[in-house]
Amino acid sequence: MADKHILVIGGGIVGLSAAWYLVGRGAAVTVVERDRIAASASAGNAGIVAIGHRPLPWPGRSRQALSWLLDRSSPLYIPPRLDLSLLKWLWGFHRACRAERVAECMEIIGPLDRLSLRCWEEILAAIGVACGWQRAGWLDVYASAAGRRQAEQEAAVSRQFGVRTEQLDGDALRERDPAFSEQVHGAVLYPESCILDPGRFLTGLVGDLRAAGVTIREETAVQRFLRRDNRCSGAVLVGGEEIAADEVVLAACAWSNPLVCDAGVKLPMQAGKGYHLDLVAPDPAPRSGCVLVESSVAVTPMGDKLRLAGTLEFSGLNLHLHRRRVDMLRRAAAPYFRGVAEAREREAWCGLRPCTADGLPVIDRAPQLDGLFLATGHAKMGLTHGPGTGKLIAEWLLDGEPSLDLSLLRADRF
Numbered sequence: 001m002a003d004k005h006i007l008v009i010g011g012g013i014v015g016l017s018a019a020w021y022l023v024g025r026g027a028a029v030t031v032v033e034r035d036r037i038a039a040s041a042s043a044g045n046a047g048i049v050a051i052g053h054r055p056l057p058w059p060g061r062s063r064q065a066l067s068w069l070l071d072r073s074s075p076l077y078i079p080p081r082l083d084l085s086l087l088k089w090l091w092g093f094h095r096a097c098r099a100e101r102v103a104e105c106m107e108i109i110g111p112l113d114r115l116s117l118r119c120w121e122e123i124l125a126a127i128g129v130a131c132g133w134q135r136a137g138w139l140d141v142y143a144s145a146a147g148r149r150q151a152e153q154e155a156a157v158s159r160q161f162g163v164r165t166e167q168l169d170g171d172a173l174r175e176r177d178p179a180f181s182e183q184v185h186g187a188v189l190y191p192e193s194c195i196l197d198p199g200r201f202l203t204g205l206v207g208d209l210r211a212a213g214v215t216i217r218e219e220t221a222v223q224r225f226l227r228r229d230n231r232c233s234g235a236v237l238v239g240g241e242e243i244a245a246d247e248v249v250l251a252a253c254a255w256s257n258p259l260v261c262d263a264g265v266k267l268p269m270q271a272g273k274g275y276h277l278d279l280v281a282p283d284p285a286p287r288s289g290c291v292l293v294e295s296s297v298a299v300t301p302m303g304d305k306l307r308l309a310g311t312l313e314f315s316g317l318n319l320h321l322h323r324r325r326v327d328m329l330r331r332a333a334a335p336y337f338r339g340v341a342e343a344r345e346r347e348a349w350c351g352l353r354p355c356t357a358d359g360l361p362v363i364d365r366a367p368q369l370d371g372l373f374l375a376t377g378h379a380k381m382g383l384t385h386g387p388g389t390g391k392l393i394a395e396w397l398l399d400g401e402p403s404l405d406l407s408l409l410r411a412d413r414f
């Protein structure tokens with residue numbers, strides 16, 4: 001196997017996990033990353049390995065999205081513009097919110113959840129990085145009657161697909177985690193989930209990959225694919241340098257679109273910008289990873305800092321940080337926790353989620369270009385499913401087929 005050279009495009013959780021499984025099986029691997037390694041959404045996300053989390057399209061979600069669009073303080077923001085690809089994407093999203101379609105999605109999300117959790121534990125045990133990994137569950141926390149109804153309805157649907165949940169009233173929640181304020185009514189616990197500091201994890205993973213002999217090239221962007229006999233045989237970098245490879249894995253998040261087009265595939269994918277605000281951990285420091293139902297803001301303790309993360313902004317492929325949206329994170333979280341309103345700010349950040357219209361990733365061979373594998377579109381679940389995706393890609397590439405049936409994740413399904 002060592003004579004097989006694999007080129008991985010994109011140094012986020014998906015590309016680096018694929019590299020880890022590939023090098024572990026003896027392949028020679030090069031990762032190219034247009035920016036700094038481990039600085040993308042994969043490092044800046046909320047740090048929740050969310051087992052049982054729902055895909056972005058969900059029954060009732062398109063109606064909720066319409067009302068959010070009229071509310072400037074809501075988690076959703078779409079600056080008005082005429083963009084045909086966005087309009088098509090929104091229509092596809094609306095159609096994917098049908099209950100039958102969501103049921104279909106959950107058929108693959110469940111197995112992907114379980115595989116990924118095993119992969120997380122396998123990688124963590126092997127690389128031994130201290131990244132605050134806790135298998136203590138994730139909470140959907142509410143502070144209103146409407147929030148409670150929403151959390152309970154969503155939990156009921158998740159349970160139909162075999163996801164375990166537990167209901168906690170406000171007192172039980174405060175007993176578990178005294179940082180929650182008296183304004184919190186209760187929560188639904190998803191006990192199989194985990195939290196971690198994703199930036200620290202990725203730094204450890206990159207160190208392990210380098211030690212295993214993976215070549216990692218930062219600030220190196222791929223412009224197009226190399227072809228020989230209608231087969232992908234590597235990539236051409238911006239600047240003209242060519243990298244030859246036996247097989248190529250494309251894991252370039254929302255930036256995958258132009259490269260995917262170069263391979264003859266059309267993916268309805270939008271960049272869903274999200275923000276984080278890192279605070280110095282308040283006293284008492286929250287211990288649990290949670291999502292606040294009323295605002296969809298995630299709150300995750302990460303050692304001496306507390307990360308508030310969320311909002312979904314469809315403003316194209318850019319990393320402009322809108323301060324107003326960062327401030328909304330703190331305003332949304334302050335009523336739920338003592339000390340958050342005053343806590344000192346450490347860092348404000350934004351990054352992009354790769355969002356397909358139907359909420360499912362694409363994990364597939366490129367239908368029209370042999371030798372190219374696509375691994376993208378994980379939207380708000382990429383941290384959760386990145387390691388499992390990496391393993392499946394390595395199996396497909398080295399064994400000829402993946403151990404899960406991935407037909408729901410085909411690139412030509414749209």
Ligand SMILES: Cc1cc2nc3c(=O)[nH]c(=O)nc-3n(C[C@H](O)[C@H](O)[C@H](O)COP(=O)(O)OP(=O)(O)OC[C@H]3O[C@@H](n4cnc5c(N)ncnc54)[C@H](O)[C@@H]3O)c2cc1C
Pocket residue numbers: 009010011012013014015032033034035038039040041042043044045046047048049050220221222223251252253254255256272273274275276298309310350351352353354375376377378379380381382383384385386
């Ligand atoms: C605010 C926020 C909170 C989130 N919270 C969670 C969470 O709690 N749990 C969860 O499961 N998921 C979460 N997510 C989603 C998750 O972070 C993403 O789905 C995941 O990081 C996507 O990983 P990736 O490897 O596909 O993409 P990325 O991490 O973006 O990596 C892709 C890399 O490819 C590089 N690249 C692009 N084009 C090229 C090119 N041409 N040549 C070379 N390199 C290129 C990019 O620079 C980038 O570094 C969150 C996302 C956000 C924004």
